[in-house]
Each structure stands twice: as structure tokens, then as C-alpha cells.
Amino acid sequence: MRRLILDHALLPEGWVRNVGLDVEGGVIAAVHRDAPREDREHITGIALPGLPNLHSHTFQRGMAGLAETRGPEGDSFWTWRQVMYRFLGRLTPDDVEAIAAFAMMEMLEGGFTSVAEFHYLHHDTDGRPYADIAELSGRIAAAAQETGMGLTLLPVFYAQGGFGGAAPAEGQRRFINDVERYARLLEGARKAVVNLDDAVVGVAPHSLRAVTPASLSEVVERSREGPIHIHVAEQVKEVEDCLAWSGHRPVAWLLDHAPVDQRWCLIHATHLDAQEIKGIAMSGAVAGLCPITEANLGDGIFEGIDYTAARGCFGVGSDSNIEISAPAELKQFEYSQRLKHRARNVLAECEGQSTGRNLYEKALSGGAQALGRRIGAIAAGHRADLVVLDADHPDLAAVSGDRWIDSYVFVAGRTVIDTVFVAGQAMVMRGRHVNRDAIRARYVRAMNRILA
Structure with a gap:
């Protein structure tokens, strides 16, 4: 002792x-x-x-700064994504491990003590699985072992290129699995973390645009325990495309068609209407906010005041790892609300309350729930x-x-x-x-x- x-x-x-x-x-x-x-x-x-980091793609730490040059047309998340595809096309397993270890080291130095790694880079550069289908999951686990970072590993299920079963783009070929191959990947990921103390493995359907309703249902049904994370409503275009495909907004569709509860973390959830805000809060799910990345990508501003007023749970994550700092994520969240509402201390709940402490304690609770671990206190x-x-x-x-x-x-x-x-x-x-x-x-x- x-x-x-x-x-x-x-x-x-x-x-x-x-x-x-x-x-x-x-x-x-x-x-x-x-x-x-x-x-x-x-x-x-x-x-x-220690603050939990509820959303990270560690490999993106290596491309930080590479997408900050203006292109010939209006830059957006979608043009940033093309830079990301080009970058990951050169990564070897050794690179993935080296970058992950560096990112996790910076997380620890920046006040995060656990991470939910939303891991969707699975296959070789030509899209074929490695001999060990969970090779790159093992590299993430090795980086956590070396750095001491607490790990919730979330192998991502990614099956299509867009709503309605669109074919994957060439840049997505390292992500793609069908349900059966994903099941083997998930089992391999569980073996990869077996020597890590207190590690948790969950599942992560990438987004509604990357899965079909049937495959989403099957992946969730196969996940009897552990966290379930999904990107949702990050971009206005995503909302528009989901409406065109289903007649419903993304969060509304998810709440109506999936068993969303306290195991779920809805990453970004940036573009919400009043019913969606109420629905997430009532479900007990966590809103996974990544304020620095959302600002860097020009995603938009989360409906923070209305969501917290509805008693919704939230945590923060470093996502693209453009800047890794636990306090900076919380500051960016509050400052985005100040800019939107032209007021100060907007995420404190009552007169005399410390804004910093309220943000920190709420992110502790939501982050621990999202990682599925006994942490945060x-x-x-x-x-x-x-x-x-x-x-x-x-x-x-x-x-x-x-x-x-x-x-x-x-x-x-x-x-x-x-x-x-x-x-x-x-x-x-x-x-x-x-x-x-x-x-x-x-x-x-x-x-x-x-x-x-």
C-alpha cells in the first residue's frame, strides 16, 4: 500500500x-x-x-498544423478531411504507436489522465487487414502501457462512405469492415488490452453516415456491456444529408431508432433543436464535446446553455489533438458560449458559483461515465x-x-x-x-x- x-x-x-x-x-x-x-x-x-479525455484520434496529432493553409475554395471540415486521408496513407504500425505515445504523453502533461481512443485506423495502406486484424489496436494499447495513460479503447465500425449506403472513398479504405470482420476486430482489441490495468473496450459506430440502420443495430446488439460512442450532428451538411436520407435530423433519428442510454456518448452533437436537447438529457447519454477541435474545424457552437439547463451530462475530449490541454478545452467551451450569447460566466449555474469549478466537476462526471471506468473523483x-x-x-x-x-x-x-x-x-x-x-x-x- x-x-x-x-x-x-x-x-x-x-x-x-x-x-x-x-x-x-x-x-x-x-x-x-x-x-x-x-x-x-x-x-x-x-x-x-484527473480529467478524463472522452474523445481522441491519436494519429491525428501527427498532422496538427498541416491543414492550416487556405485552399482555392472555401475551407471546411470536408476539405480538412482530404488532408487527413493523405496523411494517414503513409502511416505504418510503428508510426501509429509512436504518434499515439507522443499524444498520450502530452495528454498527461496537459491534465488528462484517461482517454477514450476512438480508433478507426485499422488496416494496411491498401485497405487489406493486417495478419493480426487488431494490429493497430495493439499499437494503441502499447502506447498506453508506455505512457501510463488510462485507456478506454473504442474500435470503430465504419462500413460505408455516406448516407444511404454510399460506397467508401479511396481515402477511407483503411477504416472499412463489415459486421463479421468487425466482430473479429473487436475480439482482437480485447486481447490487445488484456495486460493493461483497468482498461475498458467499448464499441464506436463511426457515424450515421458510415453505417446502415441494420448494421448499427447489429453492432449495438453485440455490445452487451461497455461504452458506445458515435459521432453525430457535427456539421450542418451532415444534418442536411440526414434529413434528405431519412426525413429526420441525426440526433432525432438516433434517439428514435437506437437504445440510447447512459452507456452512450454522442460526440459533438453540435447542431441540435430543442427536442433533441431534451431527448439527449432525458436519455442519460453524455454529450462528448471537443471545443478546440470544433473551433479549429469551423463546426459550430454547441447549445451549451440550453443543454446544461436541461441537466444534460457532458465531458470534453481532445479529438484531433491540434492542441492538447484539459483546461484549454473547458475554457474554449465557456468562451464559445460567451461569444454566442454576449455574456460572461454563462455556464455557472447560480450567483456566486465558480465557473471553472462547475465546468471541471461536470466534465469529471460526464467523462467518467463516457469512459465506463471508476475515475474522476x-x-x-x-x-x-x-x-x-x-x-x-x-x-x-x-x-x-x-x-x-x-x-x-x-x-x-x-x-x-x-x-x-x-x-x-x-x-x-x-x-x-x-x-x-x-x-x-x-x-x-x-x-x-x-x-x-
Whole structure:
């Protein structure tokens, strides 16, 4: 058993000083308030529960910055997607692992301690499966092992190129499976994570445009347990195409035709009407928001005020990994609402409430639910995942309590992160991952080859 004492910690009931943690097998066995310091390992600073990252495509970290040159026509998500197809056409399994490890390292340094990897890059460059159909799932698991990142692996089911059974494009050939081959892939992914502590495998129908109603139903029926994630209503064009295909908006169609409940995470859900907002909230599903990526791609602004007023659950993810920072995702979410509504502190729920703390705690709860793991709280029975802020940092030194989180989210960001624990082990110390040099060197070698 490891016995820690924290100067300050955000517990479910609020801020507490001198918090003793007993950690056994990576899990918090007991929490002691006002614990004596004798015989305990002293962790200086301000401890927060580690934030779950509920949506990531780690391979896209390697293409960050490659789509920021204006094209001959209006740039959009759809033109960005063509850059992505060209980039992934050169990736080998070694590249996938190197990029994933680098992205996960940055997630840990940026305040995320677990990730839901929405993994849709499955096959070789010609579209044929590897000898081990779950080869690339295994590379994601290896990256999580090396970095210490908590992992929910979501192998993606991707079967068609658009609504109505459109044929896949050439750039999608590394994603494509039928239901039977996907079942083999899923089984391989479960074997790939068997040596990872506390790993979870779920399923991820990519989107309504990438599956048929029949195949969606079959994939969901085969998933007896674990999370179910799906992209939905990210783009206006997607909404228009879904209306043309079915006569219904994407979220409305999904709520009417699938057993959406607390196991589901609806990624983006950017374009909603009032009934869809109410429907998601009533279902208990999580809205998986990726504010930095959604801004980078020009997706639109989520209906944050109406959704939170309906008591809808949400979490945040780094998605395309254009910038990896837990506090920055929360800040971007709040700032998007400020710009849309021309007001301030719009995601706080009542007078006197800290906007930063409310955002953080809601994202903890929604993220833990979406990842299907006992994380997101400094409490007995939860994974010992902690983000410890530097109490001597100039932006934190003169404040206390909720002002610490407000300064973390809105001012200093990831620069105040000192130590990050995953399952009770320090994976980041003084702001740097313990394996940073080796992971960085391998990533640089991979990128020099890919972009040569």
C-alpha cells in the first residue's frame, strides 16, 4: 500500500486540507481528512481528480498544423478531411504507436489522465487487414502501457462512405469492415488490452453516415456491456444529408431508432433543436464535446446553455489533438458560449458559483461515465488519478479554493501542472513526463519519415 498526504485536495464534498490517501493496486482504498503527516509521502500542491479525455484520434496529432493553409475554395471540415486521408496513407504500425505515445504523453502533461481512443485506423495502406486484424489496436494499447495513460479503447465500425449506403472513398479504405470482420476486430482489441490495468473496450459506430440502420443495430446488439460512442450532428451538411436520407435530423433519428442510454456518448452533437436537447438529457447519454477541435474545424457552437439547463451530462475530449490541454478545452467551451450569447460566466449555474469549478466537476462526471471506468473523483474505490498544481505558481500563490480552478482553467492553463499520478504512480513530475525524451525522439523520427 502507498500512503500519501496532499496539502490541498478537491474531494466530492469540496476543498479539504491535509488529505491522506491509502492507495492499493492503483485504487484509492481510503481517504482521511486532517490526516497526520507522519509515515506518509508528502505531495505538495493542489490536487484535483484527473480529467478524463472522452474523445481522441491519436494519429491525428501527427498532422496538427498541416491543414492550416487556405485552399482555392472555401475551407471546411470536408476539405480538412482530404488532408487527413493523405496523411494517414503513409502511416505504418510503428508510426501509429509512436504518434499515439507522443499524444498520450502530452495528454498527461496537459491534465488528462484517461482517454477514450476512438480508433478507426485499422488496416494496411491498401485497405487489406493486417495478419493480426487488431494490429493497430495493439499499437494503441502499447502506447498506453508506455505512457501510463488510462485507456478506454473504442474500435470503430465504419462500413460505408455516406448516407444511404454510399460506397467508401479511396481515402477511407483503411477504416472499412463489415459486421463479421468487425466482430473479429473487436475480439482482437480485447486481447490487445488484456495486460493493461483497468482498461475498458467499448464499441464506436463511426457515424450515421458510415453505417446502415441494420448494421448499427447489429453492432449495438453485440455490445452487451461497455461504452458506445458515435459521432453525430457535427456539421450542418451532415444534418442536411440526414434529413434528405431519412426525413429526420441525426440526433432525432438516433434517439428514435437506437437504445440510447447512459452507456452512450454522442460526440459533438453540435447542431441540435430543442427536442433533441431534451431527448439527449432525458436519455442519460453524455454529450462528448471537443471545443478546440470544433473551433479549429469551423463546426459550430454547441447549445451549451440550453443543454446544461436541461441537466444534460457532458465531458470534453481532445479529438484531433491540434492542441492538447484539459483546461484549454473547458475554457474554449465557456468562451464559445460567451461569444454566442454576449455574456460572461454563462455556464455557472447560480450567483456566486465558480465557473471553472462547475465546468471541471461536470466534465469529471460526464467523462467518467463516457469512459465506463471508476475515475474522476478523489474517493474510495476510484482509480488514484491526480493532477497536482503548483501552489507557488504566481497565478495560484495569492488565491485559494475555487479561485485555484478558475486560474487553472482561464489564466495559467497547463503551465501550473506539476505532478500527475495515474493509478497512484507519478507519470509527470515538474511538468514533464518521466519518459519524455525517449517518446519525443521516436515521434520526431517518425514524423521526419512521414513528411519527407
